[in-house]
Amino acid sequence: MSKPVVPRPTDTELAILRVLWERGASTVRQVHDTLLRERPTAYTTALKMLQIMTEKGLVRRDESDRTHIYHAKLTEEQTQRQLVRDLLDRAFGGSSSKLVMQALATRRASSEELTEIRKLIAQSGNTGETQGRTENTEATQGKRREVGDDRD
Amino acid sequence: MSKPVVPRPTDTELAILRVLWERGASTVRQVHDTLLRERPTAYTTALKMLQIMTEKGLVRRDESDRTHIYHAKLTEEQTQRQLVRDLLDRAFGGSSSKLVMQALATRRASSEELTEIRKLIAQSGNTGETQGRTENTEATQGKRREVGDDRD
DNA sequence: TATTGTCAACGAAGACTTTCGTAGGGCAGG
DNA sequence: CCTGCCCTACGAAAGTCTTCGTTGACAATA
Known part of the structure; x- marks a missing residue:
């Protein structure tokens, strides 16, 4: 705490x-x-x-x-969670639904994103417990990173 | 720009x-x-x-x-949207589903919140037929971030 | 061995944040 | 008219963030 x-x-x-x-x-x-x-x-x-x-x-x-x-030190997911929580406190009065609402209003959410999100919501029927593992659902967007490694 | x-x-x-x-x-x-x-x-x-x-x-x-x-100058909602968009860019590679996922994992989402969120998702469902271009989601680092709509 | 290149460590400049003390103007009550 | 209160405006101090030049240690190479 x-x-x-x-x-x-x-x-x-x-x-x-x-x-x-x-x-x-x-x-x-x-x-x-x-x-x-x-x-x-x-x-x-x-x-x-x-x-x-x-x-x-x-x-x-x-x-x-x-x-x-x-x-x-922290994984990307851990940091993301920390940042979300932080933003939730600072600007959303702790209301995650409002945050989600704005995330949707962002218009960045493609239909695929929406589908993905819907799936997430469906899964989270259980409120009491932690979401368990932070599944890396990166199927959302193909991994198209051009990791053209420098040299080495 | x-x-x-x-x-x-x-x-x-x-x-x-x-x-x-x-x-x-x-x-x-x-x-x-x-x-x-x-x-x-x-x-x-x-x-x-x-x-x-x-x-x-x-x-x-x-x-x-x-x-x-x-x-x-901006309403609470406008500011929230700005902040979400900003966080999306800085820490989520523009993926709103990941952000939603972390928002849920926050455990702050009460069952009422979840219900509310579910409702939101359901509504935004018909947005599916996003006419016009659906902005390809892979623009991880948007060069042009227009915040044009700051009017009510 | 002298030279050239890589690396960590400082230190400091400049910009931004946050906090507050002090100064000066206006205004109401005495 | 004087006093005390409330208000805005400054400016400065302390802290943080970001950037980069310089220095000295090491190492590979000619």
């Missing part, structure tokens, strides 16, 4: 976390190279961010090699 | 917006008094925040009287 184990990631931190989730454990160099595809940025910026994120506990660092390796 | 008309409110700004949504147009004094119920804070803090929020366009100020009157 206290503070989250990890603080809410900032925008930049989230961008880095996305990289780590996508690539898995990575070096600063790899994170930086990936970040470069989106926007120009200096290597030391990525390094500094990862150092700070380590202090905050957002990522873990393996220092056994000279070139450190970072990986996200 | 227009940026959101208003910036994403910070935590404190959101707290103030909540007051304005709840009370309707209010004076600094009224906002401050309401804020006091949650946490101790100085009058000038509320004043300063409202001044800044006016500059940012988050609120409007009626200066016709010596005691100014502030009101939120």
